[in-house]
Amino acid sequence: MADQQEILSGLAEIVNEVAGVPVDSVQLDKAFTDDLDIDSLSMVEVVVAAEEKFSVKIPDDDVKDLRTVGDAVTYIAQAGA
Amino acid sequence: MSTTPRSDAQTVVVTGIGATTPIGGDVASTWDGLLAGRSGVRSLTEEWASELPVQFAARVAVDPADVLDRVEARKLDRTQQLALVAAREAWADAGAPDVDRERLGVSIATGIGGALTLLGQWDIYRESGPRRVSPHTIPMLMPNGPAAVVGLELSARAGVHTPVSACASGAEAVAQGLTMIRSGRADMVVVGGTEACIHPLPLAAFAAMRALSKRNDDPPAASRPWDTARDGFVFGEGAAVLVIETAEHAKARGAKIYGEVAGAGITADGHHIAQPDPEGKGATRAMRAALVDAGAEPSDVVHINAHGTSTPQGDVAEALAIRNALGEDAANVAVTSTKSMTGHLLGAAGAVESLACIMALHDQLMPPTINLENLDPEVQLDIVSGQARKIEDDRLPGAIALNNSFGFGGHNVALAFRSYP
Numbered sequence: 460m461a462d463q464q465e466i467l468s469g470l471a472e473i474v475n476e477v478a479g480v481p482v483d484s485v486q487l488d489k490a491f492t493d494d495l496d497i498d499s500l501s502m503v504e505v506v507v508a509a510e511e512k513f514s515v516k517i518p519d520d521d522v523k524d525l526r527t528v529g530d531a532v533t534y535i536a537q538a539g540a
Numbered sequence: 541m542s543t544t545p546r547s548d549a550q551t552v553v554v555t556g557i558g559a560t561t562p563i564g565g566d567v568a569s570t571w572d573g574l575l576a577g578r579s580g581v582r583s584l585t586e587e588w589a590s591e592l593p594v595q596f597a598a599r600v601a602v603d604p605a606d607v608l609d610r611v612e613a614r615k616l617d618r619t620q621q622l623a624l625v626a627a628r629e630a631w632a633d634a635g636a637p638d639v640d641r642e643r644l645g646v647s648i649a650t651g652i653g654g655a656l657t658l659l660g661q662w663d664i665y666r667e668s669g670p671r672r673v674s675p676h677t678i679p680m681l682m683p684n685g686p687a688a689v690v691g692l693e694l695s696a697r698a699g700v701h702t703p704v705s706a707c708a709s710g711a712e713a714v715a716q717g718l719t720m721i722r723s724g725r726a727d728m729v730v731v732g733g734t735e736a737c738i739h740p741l742p743l744a745a746f747a748a749m750r751a752l753s754k755r756n757d758d759p760p761a762a763s764r765p766w767d768t769a770r771d772g773f774v775f776g777e778g779a780a781v782l783v784i785e786t787a788e789h790a791k792a793r794g795a796k797i798y799g800e801v802a803g804a805g806i807t808a809d810g811h812h813i814a815q816p817d818p819e820g821k822g823a824t825r826a827m828r829a830a831l832v833d834a835g836a837e838p839s840d841v842v843h844i845n846a847h848g849t850s851t852p853q854g855d856v857a858e859a860l861a862i863r864n865a866l867g868e869d870a871a872n873v874a875v876t877s878t879k880s881m882t883g884h885l886l887g888a889a890g891a892v893e894s895l896a897c898i899m900a901l902h903d904q905l906m907p908p909t910i911n912l913e914n915l916d917p918e919v920q921l922d923i924v925s926g927q928a929r930k931i932e933d934d935r936l937p938g939a940i941a942l943n944n945s946f947g948f949g950g951h952n953v954a955l956a957f958r959s960y961p
Binding site: 477500507510517 | 674676679
């Protein structure tokens, strides 16, 4: 089970790969859309890559609640618990 | 020589050019290579090529991944990448003007569209399941994708179009841009064509039609229009883009002018889905229509950049069509096929060859047809063979260069370009 810091760094790698956002900019308080400029299609890529990386399921209905990076880290930590 | 006094408001001119082709990654290297008679055709080194009947193609000289930002490129099909590279060069060349975006249009064609994306994502689906299919798949594979990407890049809002007529698509896109300006829908249009589908399936499919050359032992000699030993076309990829606008608009913003897009003629054969009309009647009508549209006479034509794909039937039909369209004046026209060097860029061909026509008039130099060793006796044309040829000064005023493009489906597009004083 990955801890929050591991999830954050893993997510940062995904966001960097998908959207070119520098790893250091992917912080818990950053919003995917407003701060990191990730559009809805790229968000799908982030979610699918995160599912694979952290061996979790993130249903489409839950994705809309993942506004910030912190939301996603918390969700993945709980889903993998 | 005809005199067709058109006002600057009615005259459409080229003010920016861009290209990425098997000859070079930009206009300068492409044009230098064409004038020097350099082939862009190479053996395919991929493992999959070994089982194909055709094991060579004309890949772009500069891979778009080497030019574009990584994150930008991963959301774009290769057709979009090539179109974007060419469009950026053309727009910068036009001076990247600050124009009214609601009066700026795009007309960029492709013959096949995002086939590499379609095939690549199907591979991913089969290997990893539907959830791994990229959410960018549809915007990447749709044929209007390249035009849309260029339109977004330039915030063009007058209308973004993608004519599709197989190997006539690129020329039809230029014609569409001309129509947009003449009809008052746009002040400027970014026109062109792009193609990128070098992959075993399209290669096998064209080979199944027996349309491709099989000269595997000597790829640079495979594209040999009008030569008695020609045996089919060479599959290529690339893109070219032109920025066009009225002469009035160009002068008002102090733009340099390369030449005039003087007219277009579009016809259909109504003959066969994949065979040319043996007499080239539709092609003849297209050339005549382009000259009428340009207000020009057959005697004005100094140069033709022919469709000339190096197929046994097509080359002869086009030669006949040229003679029928121009009559006795055909004897005074220097004809070339730059496909002898670039291969056949399908939906980008008409755009690359439009660029070559404009540059030929501008530089007074016509690129050669290479690999022409024995002229087919059925081809009674003056071919620019082996090396570039000058357009003499006395023929330049009002000089017309024609570009022919014909596509599967029986589509014929002839474009007339005029030297700009």
